[in-house]
Amino acid sequence: MDIDYTIIYSDRKTLNISVERDRSIIVRAPRNTSKEKIEEIVEKKKLWLFEKIHHLQKYPLQKHQKEFVSGETLLYLGRNYKLHVIDKSIPEVVFDHGFYISRDNQSEAHKLFKNWYLAKAKEKVNEYIKGFATDLGVRYNQVLISDLKYRWGSCTPKNNLNFNWRLIKAPVFVIKYIIAHELVHLIEPNHTAKFWNIVSIQVPNYKKAKDWLKAHGDLLEVDF
Numbered sequence: 001m002d003i004d005y006t007i008i009y010s011d012r013k014t015l016n017i018s019v020e021r022d023r024s025i026i027v028r029a030p031r032n033t034s035k036e037k038i039e040e041i042v043e044k045k046k047l048w049l050f051e052k053i054h055h056l057q058k059y060p061l062q063k064h065q066k067e068f069v070s071g072e073t074l075l076y077l078g079r080n081y082k083l084h085v086i087d088k089s090i091p092e093v094v095f096d097h098g099f100y101i102s103r104d105n106q107s108e109a110h111k112l113f114k115n116w117y118l119a120k121a122k123e124k125v126n127e128y129i130k131g132f133a134t135d136l137g138v139r140y141n142q143v144l145i146s147d148l149k150y151r152w153g154s155c156t157p158k159n160n161l162n163f164n165w166r167l168i169k170a171p172v173f174v175i176k177y178i179i180a181h182e183l184v185h186l187i188e189p190n191h192t193a194k195f196w197n198i199v200s201i202q203v204p205n206y207k208k209a210k211d212w213l214k215a216h217g218d219l220l221e222v223d224f
């Protein structure tokens with residue numbers, strides 16, 4: 001996945017990357033540095049950047065941990081749905097215009113929801129990935145839905161694709177973008193103009209999806 005950042009050119013001699021308090025990334029670069037060179041350096045610093053952003057998010061995020069009580073809302077496909085904890089004994093997680101769990105299962109709700117979201121994420125990724133792969137004329141090996149750290153998706157040199165199960169919290173148009181993004185990397189590994197050109201053909205509103213992800217980056221950091 002790509003990282004959004006702002007470049008500030010000046011007469012300085014060396015390049016510097018910093019994460020501001022508002023979690024935005026600023027690259028300060030000498031005037032004649034090419035966009036590709038900057039992209040390359042940012043890519044190399046990715047893990048460091050994510051860790052830095054994660055650190056800044058730690059404190060506010062802890063306040064939003066779910067308790068899985070009635071009335072709480074859970075995000076699913078870009079919409080918030082109310083949770084109902086009911087006395088009746090029902091299967092683990094039931095979704096019907098809202099979420100239902102049995103009071104008997106409340107103590108393990110986090111695990112149950114994680115399993116449910118994981119299964120739904122798998123379903124959605126499988127629903128869209130074949131169509132995109134056919135359109136792009138790419139072949140992939142394995143698709144894994146897992147607990148990726150700080151990323152929505154990734155691809156390996158062996159053409160295996162990984163997706164973060166948390167993507168199921170995002171609207172469908174964003175999920176499609178995340179899938180297409182990783183598949184396009186099988187053609188073009190870097191975020192070049194060519195890369196974005198191919199993405200834009202597959203997902204014409206990809207900029208809207210990028211904006212959504214930028215505004216909701218904290219969804220990566222929490223389970224629910």
Ligand SMILES: [Zn+2]
Binds near residue numbers: 002191
């Ligand atoms: Zn990418």
